[in-house]
Amino acid sequence: MRCPRCDSTENRVVDTRTSRGGRAVRRRRECLSCQSRFTTYEYVEERPIQVLKRAGSSEEFDRVKLLRAIGTACAKRPVSMAQVEAIADEIEDALSKEAGLEVPSQLIGELVMLRLKPLDRVAYVRFASVYRDFQDEDEFQEFVREMKERGERELQQLHQSELPLW
Structure with missing residues (x-):
């Protein structure tokens, strides 16, 4: 990996962490020539969907x-x-x-x-x-009405399945 500041290939990894939910690796690197730090990411090359x-x-x-x-x-x-x-x-x-x-x-x-x-x-x-x-x-009102009805049915089912609180 080349240093973005001095273009040297001599560097070391200071820190490695996963990112994007484990789909990438983030590495902090330090250039051994100019001591600047930079971040690189590694991703699996995926075929596009x-x-x-x-x-x-x-x-x-x-x-x-x-x-x-x-x-x-x-x-x-x-x-x-x-x-x-x-x-x-x-x-x-x-x-x-x-x-x-x-x-x-x-x-x-x-x-x-x-x-x-x-x-x-x-x-x-x-x-x-x-x-x-x-x-x-x-059409939009029908969708909202159906959504409300489904929500009310789900709420009724939840109340029916609950145990008495006494």
């Missing part, structure tokens, strides 16, 4: 695009950037473990919704409103 779009075209998976979509849904909500990045990490990991390297965009959308729903219901509805591409207000 192709996302099959609804219109039939395909494009390479874009983590930044995924982060932006999740972040937009979570804007001004009590969801931290670390939580948004954790969702993106989980989805990227799940996609990279798929047998095929072509994944329909619908699967990505469903994975995001699956992770947003328990985290923040408003962010879930925001994401769904874009992802599901509602054509009019009635």
